Each structure stands twice: as structure tokens, then as C-alpha cells.
Amino acid sequence: MSRTKILAIVGSLRKDSYNKQLAMAVKDIINDRADFEILEYGDVPFMNEDIEFPPPEAVKRVREKVKQSDAIWFFTPEYNHFFTGVLKNLIDWLSRPASETEPQVLAGKPAVISGISIAGTGTSMAQDHLVTLLSFLDMDIMNQPRLPIPKAQEQLDEEGRLKLTTSLPFVKEQVDAFLDFVQKRMN
């Protein structure tokens, strides 16, 4: 039996993104229980129906990555109580069929959301908005446990890198729950 393939989509293009670091922490916690890859999508253009067909190469590549994965793990920052524009742009591309005969690639995929931010709400509001969008696109979302991590700046090491402290048990709990959630859908 092939190993579960999880694709991580991080809603920040920032080099030292806390959300990207959170994704890498999740990868470490998952270890050899599943494949876990972070999607690179900085080259995806702004959605513009003038360039939708044939799809740009970058769009073809990210659609294929989603198609080949068993599940998607979203890591979203919170911008003004919403998820980020780059993430919305990517999802808008993914929400469209590649051609008249192909379905969009997100429908039916198991999904989960985590996020880390500076403020005390820890991306809760961004996550609520993202759940609404992903539900509209028919993703199979695991809603419990959710993982909003507040006050990233209080969980850093001497070099300013994310070092999960109080949040670690909650991250581990979400990892176990999502691996179980995905496994049940693959059986």
C-alpha cells in the first residue's frame, strides 16, 4: 500500500514565514507516517480569465500536485482578520476546471487548517473564512480539532526561529487526528 501523500499549502510567501515554519514542524512530527510536501506556488500569476485557457505552466503544475495528493493541509496567516490574498488567488485557480471534461481538483479532498499569527486570536477569524470557502468548493474538511496559534513572537528561540512550546501538544493532537481522518477515507 502506498504512503498517504499530504500536500501543505502555506498562505505566506515570506521567506521566514511562521506558518511555513509551522508546516515544517508538522512535517517533523509526522515523520515517516506520511509523505508531506510544501507546495511552491510563488510563480502562479494573478487570476485573470484572459489567460485561463490554456492554463499557465505554473497553474498546471500546482493543479497536478493537488491531484496527486491524498489530502491538503492549509497553513494560513491572518491578514486583517482574513486569510491572505496569495492564498485566495491560488484557490481561485484551483477552483476552476482545467478543461470542459475535467473536474476541479479540490472537490472531495480531505483538508485541515492550521495557522499562527502575532495577535491573540491566532488566525481564528481567517480560518473561519477559509472553512467557508473550502466548504463551497466541496472539500472534505476536518473541523475538530482546529489549530489557531496566537502570539508567535512568544515561541521563538534565540535566533528568532519558531520553537513550539505551549502549542506543541495541540499540534501533535491535530496531526494524529488528521492522519486518522485521512486514513479512514482511504480505506
Ligand SMILES: Cc1cc2nc3c(=O)[nH]c(=O)nc-3n(C[C@H](O)[C@H](O)[C@H](O)COP(=O)(O)O)c2cc1C
Ligand atoms: C497586511 C497584514 C495584516 C495583518 N493582519 C493581522 C490580523 O488580522 N491578525 C493577526 O493576528 N496578525 C495580523 N498580521 C500580522 C501577522 O500575523 C504576521 O505578519 C505573521 O507573521 C504573518 O504570517 P507569516 O509569518 O506566516 O508570514 C497582519 C500582517 C499584515 C502584513
